[in-house]
Amino acid sequence: KAGVTQTPRYLIKTRGQQVTLSCSPISGHRSVSWYQQTPGQGLQFLFEYFSETQRNKGNFPGRFSGRQFSNSRSEMNVSTLELGDSALYLCASSPREGSYNSPLHFGNGTRLTVT
Amino acid sequence: GQQLNQSPQSMFIQEGEDVSMNCTSSSIFNTWLWYKQDPGEGPVLLIALYKAGELTSNGRLTAQFGITRKDSFLNISASIPSDVGIYFCAGQLNGANSKLTFGKGITLSVRP
Numbered sequence: 001k002a003g004v005t006q007t008p009r010y011l012i013k014t015r016g017q018q019v020t021l022s023c024s025p026i027s028g029h030r031s032v033s034w035y036q037q038t039p040g041q042g043l044q045f046l047f048e049y050f051s052e053t054q055r056n057k058g059n060f061p062g063r064f065s066g067r068q069f070s071n072s073r074s075e076m077n078v079s080t081l082e083l084g085d086s087a088l089y090l091c092a093s094s095p096r097e098g099s100y101n102s103p104l105h106f107g108n109g110t111r112l113t114v115t
Numbered sequence: 116g117q118q119l120n121q122s123p124q125s126m127f128i129q130e131g132e133d134v135s136m137n138c139t140s141s142s143i144f145n146t147w148l149w150y151k152q153d154p155g156e157g158p159v160l161l162i163a164l165y166k167a168g169e170l171t172s173n174g175r176l177t178a179q180f181g182i183t184r185k186d187s188f189l190n191i192s193a194s195i196p197s198d199v200g201i202y203f204c205a206g207q208l209n210g211a212n213s214k215l216t217f218g219k220g221i222t223l224s225v226r227p
Contacts, residue, residue, distance in 0.1 A: 004157070033214070043158075043203065043217040056214050090157050103148055104215060106157030 002027065004107035006091050012113045018079040021110045025072050025093030031055075032074040033104060034066060037088040046089075049074055078112075086114045118142075119206055121218035130227050132194055136202055138218050139186045144206030147180050147187040148215070152201045161202075162189070194225050 005024040013019050025032050033056075034046040045058035049068035066076040072093075078085055088111050092104035120139045128134050138147070146165055150158035162173050164180035164187060171178055177190045187204055201220040207213050 035217075042219040043205075045214045045216075048214060058214070092157075103160050103163045105160065106150075108155070108157045 004091055004093050004105055006089075006107035006110050008110060009108065010111045010113075012115065013081050014115050015081055015083060017081050018077060019081060019112060020075055020077045021089055021091075021112075023074045023076075023091030023093075023107060025074070025091075026105055029093035029095050029105070030072050031094045031096060031102075032068055032072065033092045033094075034074070034076050035090045035092065036060070037090055037109070038086075043090070046076065081114045083114050086112060088112075119204055119216055119218035121202075121204055121221050123221065124219070125222045125224065127224045127226065128194055130194055130196060130225050133190065133192045134194055134223065135191075136189045136204075136221050136223075137186060138188075138204030138206075140206055140216075141185070142206075143184040143208075144216075145184070145209045146207040147178070148205040148207070149176075149178050149187070149189045150203045150205060152203065152220070154200075158203055191223075194223075196225050196227055199223060199225050 007022045031050045033048040035043045037043050047066050048056040052068045063079045068074045088109040090109045092106045094102045094104050096102045148163050149161045152158040162178040167184050168182050169180040175192045179188045201222050203220045204218045205215045207215050
């Protein structure tokens with residue numbers, strides 16, 4: 001069974017630009033969550049999608065948005081990039097909403113560098 | 116908000132030694148998870164715990180869900196070089212909209 005796939009693996013953008021990251025969950029998994037990982041803050045929850053609806057949202061500004069498609073694939077978008085947005089963005093999937101009793105399985109992330 | 120505390124930030128052990136890590140919280144969680152992250156990769160689930168007092172093993176790894184539901188422990192026995200990595204604990208409350216809260220992680224180094 002293929003794992004969670006994130007593309008691209010690496011991105012370099014400049015301040016003010018926008019970026020879209022993609023995530024394909026494990027086949028059959030309907031819940032997709034996004035996390036931002038930085039050395040100082042660790043893993044911070046961005047949002048969770050289930051059945052194309054955002055079910056939960058972390059404490060990030062509105063520049064961070066996402067969506068989920070009918071095939072459970074998900075994208076997240078960051079607009080007006082800032083230097084502090086440089087991070088590893090991790091996508092995780094689970095079979096059910098909220099991931100209770102169905103732990104998250106992570107992809108290898110997209111490393112975003114903002115210059 | 117909820118926070119999970121993992122300390123120390125780094126641990127250095129000799130190959131073959133056992134190591135224990137703990138994770139504490141000021142809040143009660145209903146689920147505790149332990150993940151390991153290797154450089155350049157995403158976190159990989161090691162052990163999931165769903166019941167207070169539960170003790171679960173996965174090979175050389177053993178984890179326990181604290182009876183107070185505010186802590187969890189991960190033990191690695193007979194460490195080997197590939198145990199090197201960052202170990203994260205994560206807690207979750209019940210409910211469909213409950214997200215995972217992660218600790219900051221412990222970086223484990225194993226000297227051959």
